[in-house]
Amino acid sequence: MRKHILIVLGLLVLAGVGIFVWLGWPDKAQLDVAAVTGQRPTISEPRSQIIPTVKVAEAVGWPAGAKPTPAAGLTVERFADGLDHPRWLYRLPNGDVLVAESNSPPRGHSFVDRVMRYLMGRAGAGVPSANRITLLRDANGDGKVDLKSVFMSGLNSPHGMALFEGQLYIANTDALVRVPYTEGATKISAKPELVIKLPGGENHWARNVIPAEDGRTLYVSVGSASNIGEKGLDLEHRRATILQVWPKEKRSRIYAAGLRNANGMAINPQSNQLWTVVNERDMLGSDIVPDYLTAVELGDHFGWPWYYWGGYPDKRVEPANPQLQQYSKRPDYALGPHVAALGLTFAGDVKLGQRFATGAFIGEHGSWNRVPPSGYKVVFVPFGPRGWPVAGAKPVDVLTGFLNADGEAQGRPVGVIGDRTGALLVADDVGNVIWRVTAAGQGGARQTAAR
Template identity: 85%
Template structure:
């Protein structure tokens, strides 16, 4: 009899949980995205979800003749197309552009892996990784690529790229590697040399690399293996961090931690300081947690997985870490919830006129789990001439129109850099295009 009673009670609990989950799904935003941006975002109470909100913008590509919408006073044209999931770019000293055509390594076979593979496929991220770096060259200076070559192949989900001390460094998902480089080269066949191994994997797989301010070391970003360490903290060793790497010695250390998924990194030319954009956690509702832009110093810890936005506890994480709360650093600038901030470059590298003299350009790949969707655009965060975000400012739209009237994704912006003229290049991994943004009154490129 007692056994039957326990079974009935268990079924009642399961039904109650199911009803609660059904009633609370999908979670719909109650605040406008702008209210969760800037230096003082509205951090509301969490609405924990059993079933995550899923609002995927189905990827359809660009209809013939269509393109994104630039801000007033700017214009946009195609720089290159017919690419294979272009995610990241790097400008070589002679003006050539390297583009990483890349994607996640193959996912596992668990139920969650299969669900994520399905969702990412709808969002345009389900294609196999080309594992290729392509060189793009505008030979006649008209702002359009007229020469391209297969620069490197056989890589493993490559993302970040940088030149340093006569070598080209590539951040594969599982290792920072390098090859000798000679200016003007259009193809590299040398076998990559491993500098440091990195924890690889399909979740938050993209690794970035840039030279540090000291001229001797490199910064390498490594995302978490999970949302909030639900797979165990052992799996998160040397993850959710920015590493500092000594290339000659092939050694590294953790420079900053608690960064769930830092992708874009750049040195602010005004302050010669490292800044990054970070994707924050999911399943606390459509209002939080905001992705962010922040300066990073040695020893910083931004709280993940235990805390967010400078000390708000995430009570889902066990075991807790109460000692960390007072040391959890608050980010400098919120970009809005679930916008998927990936690309980052500063004014100076990009020159779009006086309105954009000081500040950061950010590629927001767009949400898959917010109602209504957020991101899907390139924004500008204005800075003062002292090198910090303007007090009270909000992100300024620079390039929009990536979603059509039905909410389907014609494109999704990722990396943003400047070309040799100061025009902004935007990698669009759904449209398979690189867009070129210039002032509307700019003379034709030459």
């Protein structure tokens, strides 16, 4: 009897191994990341998995004196440290920098939620949200923070910030709120006023807000609640969208849809047009689907969850939506699979020399669903004179070295902005640092901001 039991157990083990092999677990990339970047990326056949490939870079932080590696001709130094999961940055007119110290709201207690808590904990995102905005001031212009002050507290997973018509708008995970702003203030104690409610929490929790090019409205990005709508499409109401908000009237509409997680948004100064970076779907293999950078117009639909990259069907999604296929807009520029593109800012305010004079800087937070890992760096996409990515151009590394030789995350870049001197500031939510990138010899431009 015992012999038969052992035989059965052995067969079950072999069957389990066979299933894992059949699933291709863990799936490994067959293409270099560069092949899945640019205007015409390689879109290979999907390799769908029941058990996802998981390759989470364990967060270890920066050893004493260590820092990322800048591109040739650039230097990098600490602008501010000792922060608590800094995610997003915003520069005020007087040169002060606001940083949202924020994280996901508490997750549920399902098996998936517990797994995600574990994975996010390994990645450095498991800490409770500080729920505050901190002000950083470089009073003497030497490229180092002289004053660090709690600007606002008691928020709800805040992320995007925007000054508009004398009011500071903050994108909490569940609401767009605003407070009066006085130039030079180091603290705001006013109770935030509700502008519009937003679908909160769930999967992609971070919201962003920027003024629209019309000077009258705001754009607010809202990520999806799931990977491909597997929790039910009713939960995705007004999610995976960019909303257009009329702040005076406190009303909004869907400006564009089918954007799984359009976190970074910016107006291209060349064309005065909205652009965004988007995190695409997981669990189709290590080679797809590419995250992307794209222009966005009113009424655009980029296909999520039914289609990706302009019409490739995701057969996992039910019910199907065949009518949408011909209307799914193809993005303008692929950034590579699973790079987790989050931060976006255009050259103009950022002055890092001729090589980086025209184009977009992008913070790639880094993959969890790819072997080997992708992202974990800041890249630059060069644009031509007409305001579009240069034909055939690939992303240029600006700041690397966030992964150490053992594949551990010393840092993870998120928000990117220019400071008042033309340097690039990069929020690092694992290193708890704001990095400052300058052209060699630029250093701290000793300009005194108006107070």
